Amino acid sequence: MLHEPLVILDFETTGLKPHAGDRITEVGLVRIEGGRIVDRYQSLANCQVRVPRFITSYTGITQQMVDEAPPVERVMREAMAFIGGTVVVAHSASFDERFLLRECRRLHLSVEIEPFLCSMRLARRIYPDLESHALGVLAHALKLPSCGAAHRAGADAEMTAQLMLQIGHELTQMRSGITVTTQLLRRVMRMPVARVQTGLEKLCA
Numbered sequence: 001m002l003h004e005p006l007v008i009l010d011f012e013t014t015g016l017k018p019h020a021g022d023r024i025t026e027v028g029l030v031r032i033e034g035g036r037i038v039d040r041y042q043s044l045a046n047c048q049v050r051v052p053r054f055i056t057s058y059t060g061i062t063q064q065m066v067d068e069a070p071p072v073e074r075v076m077r078e079a080m081a082f083i084g085g086t087v088v089v090a091h092s093a094s095f096d097e098r099f100l101l102r103e104c105r106r107l108h109l110s111v112e113i114e115p116f117l118c119s120m121r122l123a124r125r126i127y128p129d130l131e132s133h134a135l136g137v138l139a140h141a142l143k144l145p146s147c148g149a150a151h152r153a154g155a156d157a158e159m160t161a162q163l164m165l166q167i168g169h170e171l172t173q174m175r176s177g178i179t180v181t182t183q184l185l186r187r188v189m190r191m192p193v194a195r196v197q198t199g200l201e202k203l204c205a
Contacts, residue, residue, distance in 0.1 A: 002032055002035055002164065002165065002168040002180050003179050003180050003181045004087070004181055004182050005031065005032060005033045005086050005087075006031070006032045006086065006087055006088075006089050006117070006164060006182070007029055007030070007031050007032075007082065007083050007084075007086045007087070007088050007089070008029065008030040008031075008032065008088075008089050008090070008119075008157045008158075008160045008161040008164065009027070009028070009029055009079075009083070009088050009089070009090045009096050009100070009116075009157060010027070010028045010029075010090060010091070010096065010153045010154075010156040010157040010160060011024045011026065011027055011028075011095075011096050011099050011100070011153060012024070012025045012026040012027075012055075012059050012061055012151065012152065012153045013025060013055075013099060014047075014049055014050070014051055014052060014055055015052065015055070016095070018098050018099045018102035018103075019098075019102065021049075022099075023045075023047035023049045023072070023103070024045050024047060024072065024099055024103060025044060025045060025047070025051060025055070025059075025061050025066050025069075026042070026043070026044045026045060026059075026061060026152065026153040026154075027041070027042070027043060027045060027075060027076075027079050027153050028040075028041070028042045028152070028153030028154035028155070028156060028157035028158070029041040029042070029079060029082050029083070029157055030157045030158055030160070030161040031082070031086070032161055032164065032165065035165065035168065036165075037158075037161055037165075039082075040154070040157075040158070041078065041079065041082045042153060042154035042157075043069070043070060043075045043078070043079075044061070044065055044066060044068075044069035044070070044075075045066070045069055045070065045071075045072040045075040045076070046066055046067060046068075046069040046070060046071050046072060047066070047072045049066075050063070051063045051066050058151055059151045059152060060149065060151070060152065061152075072103065072107070073107050076103050076104065076107055076109060077109065080104070080109060080111065083113065085112075087114050087116075087117060087182045088100075088113060088114075088116045088117070089116065089117040089118070089119055089160065089164055090116050090117075090118065090119065090160070091118070091119045091120050091135050091156070091160045091163075092118065092120045093116035093117065093118035093119070093120070093121075094116075094118070096116065097115070097116045100113075114182075117182065117185050117186065117189065118189060119160050119163050119164055119167070120133050120135075121189045122164075122167050122185060122188060122189055123138055123163065123167065124193060125188055125189070125191060125193050125196045126167055126170050126171070126174075126188075126196070127141070127142075127170075128193050128194070128196075135150075135156060135159055135160065135163070136150055138163055139159050139162075139163070142163070142166055144159060144162040144163060144166065145162055147159045147162065168180045171184070171188070171200070174196075174197060174200055175197075175200040175201065178200065178203075184203065187199070187203065188200075
C-alpha cells in the first residue's frame with residue numbers, strides 16, 4: 001500500500017512544447033490517501049489559443065469546448081490548491097511537469113513543488129517484460145478498472161492513480177514488510193531495470 005498521500009496529474013494540451021507556445025486545454029487531478037482514491041478535480045481551461053485539428057481528433061476536445069471553459073488562471077489556481085504540498089505523480093512526468101511550471105510562470109503563480117514522480121519509469125521497473133509502458137497498454141495488461149475515454153485528463157489521471165495503487169501493491173509483494181514511501185518510489189525510479197529486486201533487498205536490509 002502507498003504509505004503517503006499522492007496527487008496524480010494529467011494535462012491535455014495543444015501540443016508538446018510549452019516553450020514554443022503550446023498551452024493546456026484540460027487538467028485532471030486525483031488524490032490518493034491511505035491506499036485509496038479520496039478526491040478528484042477536473043476542468044477544461046481557456047488559454048485563448050487555437051486547438052489544432054489533430055488535437056481534437058486525438059482528445060475529442062474542440063475549440064468550442066475550450067472557448068467556453070473557465071479561464072486558465074482560475075483553473076490553475078484551483079489545481080495548485082488541490083495539490084497543496086503533496087507529491088505529484090504523472091505518466092511520462094517530464095511532459096506534465098514542464099507544462100505546470102510554464103503555466104505557473106505565465107500566470108505569475110508561486111509554485112513550491114517537489115520533482116514529479118513518474119509512473120511510467122516506475123512501471124518499466126516493476127513490469128519489465130511488457131513491450132510497452134504506455135498507459136493504455138498497462139491498463140489492459142494489468143486489468144485495471146475502466147476509467148472513461150482515454151486522452152481526457154480526468155480519465156487518464158484516474159487510470160494513472162489505479163496504476164500507482166497497483167504498483168504499491170506489487171512492491172509490497174516483491175519485498176515483504178516494505179513501506180512504500182515517496183522516498184522509496186524515487187529510489188526505485190533510479191534503479192537499473194534488471195536490479196530492482198536486488199535494490200529492494202538492499203534498501204530493506
